[in-house]
Amino acid sequence: MHRAPHAQRTSRSRRRHMHNLTLGRDARRRPSLSPRPARCTGCFPPRGQGAQKMRLRLLLLLLLCEAQGHAAPRPNFVLLMADDLGIGDPGCYGNTTLRTPNIDRLAAEGVKLTQHLAASPLCTPSRAAFMTGRYPIRSGMASQSFIGVFIFSASSGGLPTSEITFAKLLKNQGYSTALIGKWHLGTNCHNKTDFCHHPLSHGFDYFHGIPVTNLRDCKPGEGSVFTRGIRVLVFIPLQIIAITLLTLAVLKCLGLLHVPPVVFFCLLCLAAMILGLLLCFLHYFRPLNCFLMRNHEITQQPLSYDSLTQRLTADAAQFIRRNAGTPFLLLLSYLHVHTALFSSPDFAGHSQHGAYGDAAEELDWSVGQILNVLDELKLANNTLVYFTSDQGAHVEEVTTKGEVHGGSNGIYKGGKANNWEGGIRIPGILRWPGVIQAGLVIDEPTSNMDIFPTVAKLAGSPLPEDRIIDGHDLMPLLQGKTQHSDHEFLFHYCNFYLNAVRWHPRNSTSVWKAFFFTPKFSPEGANGCFSTHVCFCHGHFVSRHHPPLLFDVAKDPGERTPLSPATEPRFREILAVMQQAADRHAETLQAVPNQLSLGNVLWKPWLQMCCSSSGLSCQCDRENQAKGASR
Numbered sequence: 001m002h003r004a005p006h007a008q009r010t011s012r013s014r015r016r017h018m019h020n021l022t023l024g025r026d027a028r029r030r031p032s033l034s035p036r037p038a039r040c041t042g043c044f045p046p047r048g049q050g051a052q053k054m055r056l057r058l059l060l061l062l063l064l065c066e067a068q069g070h071a072a073p074r075p076n077f078v079l080l081m082a083d084d085l086g087i088g089d090p091g092c093y094g095n096t097t098l099r100t101p102n103i104d105r106l107a108a109e110g111v112k113l114t115q116h117l118a119a120s121p122l123c124t125p126s127r128a129a130f131m132t133g134r135y136p137i138r139s140g141m142a143s144q145s146f147i148g149v150f151i152f153s154a155s156s157g158g159l160p161t162s163e164i165t166f167a168k169l170l171k172n173q174g175y176s177t178a179l180i181g182k183w184h185l186g187t188n189c190h191n192k193t194d195f196c197h198h199p200l201s202h203g204f205d206y207f208h209g210i211p212v213t214n215l216r217d218c219k220p221g222e223g224s225v226f227t228r229g230i231r232v233l234v235f236i237p238l239q240i241i242a243i244t245l246l247t248l249a250v251l252k253c254l255g256l257l258h259v260p261p262v263v264f265f266c267l268l269c270l271a272a273m274i275l276g277l278l279l280c281f282l283h284y285f286r287p288l289n290c291f292l293m294r295n296h297e298i299t300q301q302p303l304s305y306d307s308l309t310q311r312l313t314a315d316a317a318q319f320i321r322r323n324a325g326t327p328f329l330l331l332l333s334y335l336h337v338h339t340a341l342f343s344s345p346d347f348a349g350h351s352q353h354g355a356y357g358d359a360a361e362e363l364d365w366s367v368g369q370i371l372n373v374l375d376e377l378k379l380a381n382n383t384l385v386y387f388t389s390d391q392g393a394h395v396e397e398v399t400t401k402g403e404v405h406g407g408s409n410g411i412y413k414g415g416k417a418n419n420w421e422g423g424i425r426i427p428g429i430l431r432w433p434g435v436i437q438a439g440l441v442i443d444e445p446t447s448n449m450d451i452f453p454t455v456a457k458l459a460g461s462p463l464p465e466d467r468i469i470d471g472h473d474l475m476p477l478l479q480g481k482t483q484h485s486d487h488e489f490l491f492h493y494c495n496f497y498l499n500a501v502r503w504h505p506r507n508s509t510s511v512w513k514a515f516f517f518t519p520k521f522s523p524e525g526a527n528g529c530f531s532t533h534v535c536f537c538h539g540h541f542v543s544r545h546h547p548p549l550l551f552d553v554a555k556d557p558g559e560r561t562p563l564s565p566a567t568e569p570r571f572r573e574i575l576a577v578m579q580q581a582a583d584r585h586a587e588t589l590q591a592v593p594n595q596l597s598l599g600n601v602l603w604k605p606w607l608q609m610c611c612s613s614s615g616l617s618c619q620c621d622r623e624n625q626a627k628g629a630s631r
């Protein structure tokens with residue numbers, strides 16, 4: 001482990017840090033949950049006898065109406081999401097060697113959640129759940145195959161338009177809404193201009209960022225995320241063809257077999273075709289999939305990493321400035337710290353942890369810039385800031401030279417793409433000075449799906465009633481009105497497959513976690529699936545458990561020692577309750593189109609967006625021209 005061990009243990013009590021307590025007069029000035037003032041019924045002019053009394057009554061009513069009309073304004077929302085940042089990376093979660101003073105400041109001024117959970121350990125499904133407050137299986141954003149995320153910009157799958165994001169709810173409430181950074185929830189359905197899955201079709205007024213994701217293949221010289229796939233799909237078939245050709249040639253030379261020349265010709269053509277497809281893939285992947293958009297327009301293709309974080313941060317700051325006078329929602333979805341790693345000269349080579357540490361420290365700098373803008377515009381007290389990561393650190397990210405390009409999950413086992421705590425326990429920090437107590441640490445189970453109902457309620461929006469929302473409003477927990485999470489059960493999915501159940505009984509401090517299967521780590525004894533780069537969720541890649549593997553993660557957060565009937569007398573009773581909960585949950589699921597089916601994740605030429613018309617070269621840079629053209 002290249003970083004300090006995770007210092008923040010999961011003790012079961014809420015610890016109120018006595019420093020910097022800010023619950024004063026401001027704290028009692030609650031936000032209005034109703035966006036409109038109540039109607040002034042009875043406001044009519046007096047006449048006849050008793051006019052004086054009526055005038056007095058009228059005056060009181062007017063004062064009441066006036067007071068209601070000036071209810072506290074609804075808060076702004078700044079949601080900061082890192083990509084693949086581990087819970088062991090920020091200083092406030094125990095790291096002593098990575099410098100994250102701005103994230104630490106946020107935690108000191110707000111609430112730090114220590115059992116904050118991603119609804120999925122992968123980018124696309126976790127983000128779908130975050131945006132909708134629902135398990136990704138409900139929206140069809142949970143893969144039944146090996147590919148659990150979108151890789152191509154010209155795929156037809158994505159977040160269905162029937163889904164309701166918190167951005168859509170807030171836009172309807174008059175909020176200005178922006179997504180800056182990574183989306184990764186699809187772009188088009190049927191043609192390259194329908195933008196059915198695009199952020200602007202999901203409630204954002206403004207989008208500036210990448211529609212898919214940052215990958216090694218987007219940065220020349222950083223290698224390829226497809227190395228293992230290429231080995232299976234290209235090198236092995238080429239070897240088989242070569243051996244076949246050689247064998248046939250020898251048999252023909254020895255006169256043992258008559259082989260017509262057309263057979264040799266066909267085999268050579270097949271080999272040439274496979275090689276040609278590989279070269280095309282490697283050549284065109286970057287321009288066709290790694291590009292920046294501003295709203296519906298491509299502004300930089302392929303994207304340049306030069307001052308990329310600075311550009312996106314400056315744009316986020318501009319959005320805040322433009323909308324300082326009206327309620328706004330900003331989702332700043334960082335490309336950091338997913339590979340390909342990058343950072344500007346101010347950060348490159350400055351951390352103790354190589355390229356990963358440089359990127360993490362630049363991410364922290366950007367968080368600081370956003371907090372500074374809120375301070376400068378005096379918006380901090382009326383803005384709820386949330387910081388998180390979309391899932392745990394990718395522990396298998398190690399370069400061929402042995403440089404660690406994945407983060408730290410602290411004391412937790414596993415990481416990205418599996419449901420050990422390291423894959424799903426993420427940083428979760430919320431700050432709202434005067435409303436949320438500063439310095440509070442909450443150990444109760446919470447989910448990134450909780451942001452949806454929390455944000456909706458604070459903005460005065462009713463929740464959709466025609467669907468199940470799996471998240472719960474966080475405010476009662478954050479404000480100390482309840483000490484116990486509303487999540488009695490949480491369901492941990494590995495793509496489409498129910499991997500584990502979490503049970504936090506209402507009258508207990510225990511947090512039971514039962515695994516129906518676990519990934520087979522490789523090589524044996526490793527802390528991840530290094531031979532496949534990510535763990536898979538089915539088939540011979542997993543070990544099934546009958547009875548399920550049971551832990552109390554309140555006592556054993558590292559999931560080191562499974563319980564048994566000998567060590568836990570209520571073993572079978574606990575598992576029976578969890579199985580019943582899983583069965584009840586399964587009954588709430590409905591069949592929906594699979595957005596991550598093979599047909600929906602494959603590259604479709606007719607969906608390919610390109611900023612130039614000259615073949616597939618797709619080269620342009622309109623980033624500077626487009627500045628200031630946004631809302």
Ligand SMILES: [Ca+2]
Nearest residue numbers: 083084123390
């Ligand atoms: Ca991610």
